[in-house]
Amino acid sequence: MNTLKNDCNILIIGLGVMGGSYARALSKKGYCVRCITKNQKDIDYALANGMIREGSTEVEPALVQQADLIIFALYPHIFVDWVGQYQHLFRPGTLITDVTGVKGSIVSTVQEMLRPDVEFIAAHPMAGRESSGVEYSDDRVFQGANFIITPTERNSSEAIAVCREIGEVLGFARISQLSPEEHDRMIAFLSQLTHCIAVTLMTCNETPMMEQYSGDSFRDLTRIAKINDVMWSELFMLNRDALLEQMDAFADEFDRFRQMLKNGDSDGMRDVMKRATARRTLFDKPKN
């Protein structure tokens, strides 16, 4: 598969919030999207909302074999197990991609076990919702968002190009490439550390009635404290060393700020705030 043709058949495996968002976006663009997922009610929802052409709760060989492109939107270990168990069903030349939030261990594991006539090109859509389930899927989250492709030396330039097309079709504003290892270091900081902080902030002070006094800053910092504990604990464990490193860097910097406050060092605090203000402008959401 060298390009994302209009008539290509796409199979999404796992119709949760992310698989569902892919399905919405791809169906709107006219692609033929099918799915395999655990619960019939999610298929019914997707059919009723025009997100897929058909779906099954079983791994039907015909569904797998007619796919030109298969997108895995499963928890990491389920993705790896699925490929191990069912890869004999893939048609030669099928392209596989994913949405997994950790790449180092997953990409090499899948690429090493995979049949040589099928290619896996990994990607991480940097967009999501804090709620789980296909009914929370929303392809508007891709607008203005970043899409990261993590190729290895096993990947062809054609597969990388198709993966870039997928990012474009989905509506991402910026598409870039990192090695799986660079990705994981980056994600430990940009995504995993932020979830650790949000969860900690939400649980470190349980004074009753506090919600009556909250402003937007607390709401913003804890939006992602609504978290899928099964998925995120798995992602954290798969990237443990990189995440611990980022947690330590954050804790050290936090303690430096605390010392400034304790010592009444207003100039020191203002200097940190000025650097934060200047650096934050880089992170404003890009325009599509």
Next chain:
Amino acid sequence: MNTLKNDCNILIIGLGVMGGSYARALSKKGYCVRCITKNQKDIDYALANGMIREGSTEVEPALVQQADLIIFALYPHIFVDWVGQYQHLFRPGTLITDVTGVKGSIVSTVQEMLRPDVEFIAAHPMAGRESSGVEYSDDRVFQGANFIITPTERNSSEAIAVCREIGEVLGFARISQLSPEEHDRMIAFLSQLTHCIAVTLMTCNETPMMEQYSGDSFRDLTRIAKINDVMWSELFMLNRDALLEQMDAFADEFDRFRQMLKNGDSDGMRDVMKRATARRTLFDKPKN
């Protein structure tokens, strides 16, 4: 002043992002709003946008004397100095309120120095913008937001009632009362700690090009890292002990989570995540 009559004259002192947002909301509701502020360009902007009837860069006695209600939207120490310097200009019976983010030291200082024929009732609108200046003012930030009144034993029930009316007229969804000390403990956690965290997160890892890989979670957690360093360093210093206590509680909880990750305690992490998820639903923005 027992009630916020339609024909009452309101004077806003300090036309920044918060004073400007008050001016917009109150003028839309038909009140006669005047202002005293430092820069003529801010007055020109407010006049051009229908936010005020008139304004001055000087403390004109006539402006102060015709006010039934004066709203101070200044940095804390400037507010205190202003009252000390100009309170002889107040008309007897004038009601004073403010928007200051710290209450403990400010409320008692102002109430103690204030003429006995003028009353100061303190309030904290829990809404804001991360940018400074009247051109960023926006009264829509009050929708769904919390408004906290912090009366003391020096306040009359009439003044508290008028302050509540102000919160309602501005459009706040929930209006509540706390003592200045309770307010400061609450705010140390809900607002000041969150700003410390955002600033730390923004400065603890300065790897170049990171913005190309960022998702919404990092953007949300650092929105308030764009910060008015003059104001916030002052607010932190005015509430130092309470803030240090909250920083320590956060750092301890963060370290507990780090230990769970280090020890591979997925169940422990999941338990924290579940508690965070359940508790976060309390903080969803109330509907007006």
